[in-house]
Amino acid sequence: MISIVTAGLFTTVQDGGRWGFQAYGMPVAGAMDRYAYNIANILAGNPPGAACLEMTVTGDTIKFATDTYIAICGADMRPTLDGRPVDTWSAFPVAAGSTLACGYAVRGCRTYLAVSGGIDVPVVLGSRSTYTRAAVGGLEGRKLKIGDTLAIGRSDTADNRPLLLPDAYRPAGAGDEITLRVLPGPQDDHFTAAGLATLFASTYTVTDEADRMGYRLEGPKIEHGGKADIVSDALPQGAIQVPGHGMPIIMMADRQTTGGYTKIGTVIGPDLALLAQAKPGDTIRLSQCSDEEAVDAFGRERALYEAAAAWRASALGREQYPPRRFTLTVNGQNYSIEIREE
Amino acid sequence: MDGMRFLNAGEQGLVAEFGTSIDPEINRRVHSTGALIRAAGIPGIREVVPTYRSLLIYFDPLTISRRQLIENVRSLVAGAESGQASTFARVIEIPVAYGGEYGPDLEFVAGHTGLSPDEVVAIHTSVPYLVYMLGFTPGFPYLGGMSERIAAPRLEQPRTVIPGGSVGIAGTQTGIYPVASPGGWRIIGRTPVRLFDPGAADPFLFAAGDYLQFTAVSVADYGAIGEQVAAGRYQPVIRSAPDKGGDKH
Numbered sequence: 001m002i003s004i005v006t007a008g009l010f011t012t013v014q015d016g017g018r019w020g021f022q023a024y025g026m027p028v029a030g031a032m033d034r035y036a037y038n039i040a041n042i043l044a045g046n047p048p049g050a051a052c053l054e055m056t057v058t059g060d061t062i063k064f065a066t067d068t069y070i071a072i073c074g075a076d077m078r079p080t081l082d083g084r085p086v087d088t089w090s091a092f093p094v095a096a097g098s099t100l101a102c103g104y105a106v107r108g109c110r111t112y113l114a115v116s117g118g119i120d121v122p123v124v125l126g127s128r129s130t131y132t133r134a135a136v137g138g139l140e141g142r143k144l145k146i147g148d149t150l151a152i153g154r155s156d157t158a159d160n161r162p163l164l165l166p167d168a169y170r171p172a173g174a175g176d177e178i179t180l181r182v183l184p185g186p187q188d189d190h191f192t193a194a195g196l197a198t199l200f201a202s203t204y205t206v207t208d209e210a211d212r213m214g215y216r217l218e219g220p221k222i223e224h225g226g227k228a229d230i231v232s233d234a235l236p237q238g239a240i241q242v243p244g245h246g247m248p249i250i251m252m253a254d255r256q257t258t259g260g261y262t263k264i265g266t267v268i269g270p271d272l273a274l275l276a277q278a279k280p281g282d283t284i285r286l287s288q289c290s291d292e293e294a295v296d297a298f299g300r301e302r303a304l305y306e307a308a309a310a311w312r313a314s315a316l317g318r319e320q321y322p323p324r325r326f327t328l329t330v331n332g333q334n335y336s337i338e339i340r341e342e
Numbered sequence: 343m344d345g346m347r348f349l350n351a352g353e354q355g356l357v358a359e360f361g362t363s364i365d366p367e368i369n370r371r372v373h374s375t376g377a378l379i380r381a382a383g384i385p386g387i388r389e390v391v392p393t394y395r396s397l398l399i400y401f402d403p404l405t406i407s408r409r410q411l412i413e414n415v416r417s418l419v420a421g422a423e424s425g426q427a428s429t430f431a432r433v434i435e436i437p438v439a440y441g442g443e444y445g446p447d448l449e450f451v452a453g454h455t456g457l458s459p460d461e462v463v464a465i466h467t468s469v470p471y472l473v474y475m476l477g478f479t480p481g482f483p484y485l486g487g488m489s490e491r492i493a494a495p496r497l498e499q500p501r502t503v504i505p506g507g508s509v510g511i512a513g514t515q516t517g518i519y520p521v522a523s524p525g526g527w528r529i530i531g532r533t534p535v536r537l538f539d540p541g542a543a544d545p546f547l548f549a550a551g552d553y554l555q556f557t558a559v560s561v562a563d564y565g566a567i568g569e570q571v572a573a574g575r576y577q578p579v580i581r582s583a584p585d586k587g588g589d590k591h
Contacts, residue, residue: 019400022391023376024538024546025476124540134480134521136540185350186357231364232477232484234391234398236355258393258477266352294353295403302404 002115004148005061005099010211013119013138013150014253015051018127022257028237029129029137032212032253032276033110034269035171035301036074040114042309043071043091045159050118051128053144055111057279059102060144062113064094068152069116069160075108075277089170092162108277117155131254133213159316169308171273176282177203178274180250181289181297182240182265187230190262191242195223199240199264204248204284212254214241215275217284221246222264232260238267240286248286250275268294270301346419348412353403354388356411359396364486368395369474373551378418384411392550393475394484433470433553435579436518436533438509439564440466444532451494451511451528462530463558465492470553470583471516481520481538481546485554488516500526507533509556518554531558534568535578553583 004011014037017030031037031054041050053060059077071091072079079086079102081094088111094100102111121128121139130138139148188196204219228244235241239251241261250267251259252275267275268289278284289297328335349357358375361368376392379399386405391398401411440463441448452459471485478484493514501524504510508519510527519525520537537547548554559567570576 019389021480021546022389022398023476023550024480025478025482026480125545136480183350183352186359187349231362231394232475233357233359233393233396234351236351236398236400238352256477257391258475263351266350266355268353291350291353291408295407298353299404 001065001152002150003063003065004144004146004150005063006101007143007145007148008055008060008102009058010056011060011144012054012130012132012142013051013121013128013144014054014130015128016049017253018125018129018131018137021125022234025257026125026136027131027133027254027257029131029212030127030253031112031129033074033112033273034276035273035304036110036277037112037114038305039089039165039169039308040071040073040112041118042305042312043073043089043163043165044069044114044116045091045156045312046114046116046118047156048305050114050153051121052115053113053119053150055102055113057109058104059111061099061101063099064096066096066152067093069093069155070100071114071163072102072111073114073165074111075105077102077105077111079103079111087164089165090163093160105279109279110276115152117153120151120153133254161316163312163315165308166311169304169311171277177285178278178282179285179287180267180271180275181294182267182286183289183291183294184265185263186233187262188264190224190226190228190230191264192223192225195225196264198222199248199286200288202285204286206278206280206282206284208280210278210280212252214252214255215250215278217248217250219247222248224262228262229260230262232258235259235263236266238269238272239263240265240267252276268297270294270297346416348415350408351398354400356399356401356408356415357396358399358415361395364394364474366472366486369472369486369551372397374422375415375419378422379415382414382418384414386411393477431551431553431583432548433555433581433583434548435555435557435581436509436535437559437563437567438467438531438533438556439561440531440558442561444561444564445509445530447494447497447510447528448530451492451530454494455492457492462492465489466511466516466530467556467558470555473548473550473552473554475550476546479520479523480540483517483537483548483550483554485516488514490514494528496526497528500524504529505532507535507537509533531556532564534564534571535576536571547578 014031017028124137135141202220204217207216209216241249243261326337347359360371386402388400471487473483504525506521509531512527
């Protein structure tokens with residue numbers, strides 16, 4: 001069991017999302033930064049889809065009632081364990097009675113805490129993800145508050161050594177300006193050539209209206225060729241809606257299932273993790289890409305998960321070997337040599 | 343399969359579009375094609391989302407390519423259209439207590455339309471309404487087929503809380519709020535039936551493509567049905583209807 005000692009700004013239980021019920025108007029929800037969420041589970045030794053805590057802008061202080069093993073990935077909230085700094089993108093054991101404190105995100109926006117065994121809240125429509133607008137899933141369908149306690153699932157892993165994720169598996173240094181790749185459609189034909197050119201040539205700023213539902217951007221106005229409204233159709237994750245005012249809104253995890261504004265394009269899945277880490281005031285560039293490039297990027301993301309899992313297995317495996325000691329004789333002199341595998 | 347267009351909705355999204363307007367025939371093709379795709383069990387398809395006029399197909403592009411998926415959908419549709427395309431629609435009865443505490447805007451709608459409250463109720467309950475799609479909130483039906491004789495404008499100042507089960511009118515649309523939420527529709531009644539129960543084995547009362555038939559019940563019956571719902575004993579009245587329902591525009 002874990003308990004919330006101080007609550008972050010907006011902390012919810014999230015997993016891979018509530019797929020399969022959009023036909024009934026049920027949003028998918030799920031982790032906003034899919035990459036950090038998946039890596040956190042890999043580091044913690046959890047199966048894919050285990051529920052984590054998603055902390056936003058400011059993190060929580062969390063007390064652990066039992067010995068366990070955790071991973072922290074995503075935004076750097078300067079986490080400490082019993083007052084000592086610990087690394088983001090790392091995994092380590094925590095002892096019963098320990099306290100993890102996460103503060104303000106000095107870089108990025110969302111941090112994922114994976115606990116070995118996963119956060120155990122009731123499964124609702126196939127998922128533990130919290131969708132706060134309809135109070136579905138998670139803990140009572142809401143963000144966490146002081147005094148909340150959460151059960152932890154049974155853990156299958158016996159590993160308890162610290163792990164620090166190599167740079168190769170971390171997201172490329174996202175700065176204050178990010179570039180997101182976009183596939184045009186489904187309503188790119190509702191815009192003028194100048195409108196499309198504006199989208200791909202301009203920089204946009206994240207407004208204060210940026211949450212789990214969507215990110216409203218501000219910048220040069222995108223010109224429609226016809227009407228800005230359509231008879232509602234479905235909203236994929238990453239859809240760039242452009243209402244009549246010409247400012248793009250990128251739809252995220254808690255988006256409604258359908259919408260009536262024209263969608264000029266879709267931010268590709270692998271790049272949504274970058275947007276999920278953007279904060280108000282950050283700068284966004286949008287670049288056009290082809291379906292082949294997008295599928296390639298999607299494949300690379302999946303390959304990274306496999307590589308990170310393989311790295312973890314070998315990192316844990318190697319450390320099981322004790323240092324090997326040799327005695328070497330050179331020109332009558334004995335040298336004692338110790339070989340450690342890093 | 344005239345008019346079916348395939349559009350890009352991200353590397354994991356394919357839109358099959360059957361038209362651009364609200365039309366019962368277009369919507370029927372959406373739902374019949376959606377059912378075909380689900381039944382075909384094509385590997386790599388994650389979810390199919392029907393709307394007024396299109397399907398959004400979520401797929402894993404590493405399992406099935408966009409081109410292959412389009413070919414599969416085309417051949418499914420072609421096969422179905424050369425054979426028999428018999429689908430039957432379900433009509434689900436929605437008992438509603440109209441007016442009074444449950445329908446505070448019934449008097450307004452009557453005044454606005456020049457009808458009596460009883461006439462508004464009679465017209466509202468006269469035909470089944472097609473559920474074109476669900477959206478807005480979980481379980482919220484976009485219904486078609488309401489008579490323009492009982493059309494009424496939205497509230498100028500939306501209410502902050504509308505109780506779950508409230509039945510409303512906005513323009514020529516009618517609908518039901520599945521759960522308590524803010525909203526600006528004119529509320530003419532309320533149903534004690536739960537449209538969305540996340541804990542139930544069958545959490546949604548109806549699906550897109552079904553029809554809803556509102557029936558007027560007394561306040562006493564509303565209470566009795568409400569008790570059955572609370573006890574988990576309520577059985578909704580569901581009948582089948584021929585394909586050509588009363589969804590005239």
